[in-house]
Amino acid sequence: MVTNVATALIGVGDMWIVGQLGDAPTQGAVDVGAKLFAALFTVMNFLKTGTTGLVAQAGTRSGAQEQAAVLLRGLVVGLAIAALLLLAKPLLLPALLDALGARGEVRDAARIYADIRYWSAPAVMANFAIVGFLVGRRRMKTVLAIEVAYNLLNVVLGLWLALGLDRGIAGIGWSSFVAEYAKLAVCAAVVLHLAGGDLREALRARVHLSLASLRPFLSVNRDLFLRTVVLMVAISALTRLGAERSAVVLAANGILYQLFVFSALLLDGFENAAQVLNGERHGEDDRAGFVAYVRAILWRGFAVAAGLAAVFGVAGEAILASFAATGAVAREAQSLLPWLIVIPFAGVASFVLDGVFVGASWTRALLLSMAGAAAGYALLLWLTWPLGNHGLWLSFVLFLVLRTGLQLALMPRLLRA
Numbered sequence: 001m002v003t004n005v006a007t008a009l010i011g012v013g014d015m016w017i018v019g020q021l022g023d024a025p026t027q028g029a030v031d032v033g034a035k036l037f038a039a040l041f042t043v044m045n046f047l048k049t050g051t052t053g054l055v056a057q058a059g060t061r062s063g064a065q066e067q068a069a070v071l072l073r074g075l076v077v078g079l080a081i082a083a084l085l086l087l088a089k090p091l092l093l094p095a096l097l098d099a100l101g102a103r104g105e106v107r108d109a110a111r112i113y114a115d116i117r118y119w120s121a122p123a124v125m126a127n128f129a130i131v132g133f134l135v136g137r138r139r140m141k142t143v144l145a146i147e148v149a150y151n152l153l154n155v156v157l158g159l160w161l162a163l164g165l166d167r168g169i170a171g172i173g174w175s176s177f178v179a180e181y182a183k184l185a186v187c188a189a190v191v192l193h194l195a196g197g198d199l200r201e202a203l204r205a206r207v208h209l210s211l212a213s214l215r216p217f218l219s220v221n222r223d224l225f226l227r228t229v230v231l232m233v234a235i236s237a238l239t240r241l242g243a244e245r246s247a248v249v250l251a252a253n254g255i256l257y258q259l260f261v262f263s264a265l266l267l268d269g270f271e272n273a274a275q276v277l278n279g280e281r282h283g284e285d286d287r288a289g290f291v292a293y294v295r296a297i298l299w300r301g302f303a304v305a306a307g308l309a310a311v312f313g314v315a316g317e318a319i320l321a322s323f324a325a326t327g328a329v330a331r332e333a334q335s336l337l338p339w340l341i342v343i344p345f346a347g348v349a350s351f352v353l354d355g356v357f358v359g360a361s362w363t364r365a366l367l368l369s370m371a372g373a374a375a376g377y378a379l380l381l382w383l384t385w386p387l388g389n390h391g392l393w394l395s396f397v398l399f400l401v402l403r404t405g406l407q408l409a410l411m412p413r414l415l416r417a
Helices: 002-019 024-040 044-059 062-085 087-100 104-136 140-164 168-204 211-243 247-283 288-325 327-335 337-357 363-387 389-416
Strands: none
Touching: 002 024, 002 140, 002 168, 002 337, 024 062, 024 104, 024 168, 024 211, 024 247, 024 337, 044 062, 044 104, 044 337, 062 087, 062 104, 062 168, 087 104, 087 389, 104 168, 140 168, 140 389, 211 247, 211 363, 211 389, 247 288, 247 337, 247 389, 288 327, 288 337, 288 363, 288 389, 327 337, 327 389, 337 363, 337 389, 363 389
16 A cells, blocks of 8 residues: 555656646646556556466466566566557657647647656556566565655656756656656566566576467456556546636646545555455455455455545645645635545545456456446536536546446356356
């Protein structure tokens, strides 16, 4: 859980730093850039979640060498994806900015940020696979240390470049770029220390990287990829529809979204636990232990969600104001505070169940539940449009609740299979 807090702070840090520049279009541009890389990079997070589940299962079924083989498959797939993204950059980057509704000053600033950060794609993809491997091996303290150092480096560089050297939004882009490659260097060193011998053995056995051996990995990750694409489309609707209203609304929604991401990644710590613990129980066909872990993790998740809601209830207005570039952005963000309080409760069960489904490799069912919730979300956005910006956030909260309902509806049949 603490590891995911560290991960969340990189987006929160970028939004806070740009807030100190005192310009609403620039703050909106960072939100657009964050959503753009959510579409490009976070959608590839299946490399992490898929690797975690398969490594956890391999630990109870096949041993350390098969775990190393899973990592190698993740790296091969991840670097292939990064190469395709870089080749597609001239066409893909403008298309994504258009899709997110970026216009005028917001678009110009977002393009500067995105042009720099885009080149971190190889490091991001490799880091997904390596962190997934380490989580699957229960090396959470190691991952925590890496993530804390990564975030500290990003914030320090961002402050120095954006504010100290007056590089503005370009400085924020460069800080993210440098921090990502530094993280890769450390991750690679850690993995070689922990599993260098197993990796060398897996490389000697070429069968581990054949198309036949990659097929199960690709099958699991195909469903996770499509599920994440649907999720990113749903999240991007917040940006596009907010941008259609005004730069102030876009910036305010960006602040709220980053705090949602912080909450989600904190609660996603329970998803990581479910991936590993339920993956191990599934690997040993222990149904009773599997169900017991689901209940235990859910209760703990709701307890943390209550704590988050209490913090936002007490200090939410001050927190939101500290991020705002202007008084108008602060007032708009503060008007949305009730949604920030509700979101942890709305999302926690779906985050935990994501981990349960991934750990058990029920990825097709996970995709179907996400698609069903997204269809309901699209209808809700249309129905709530007259409610203005509050309608956007009401639709998003109900989208999270609908996801949980569909996942719970599918679980009994999956457990009997």
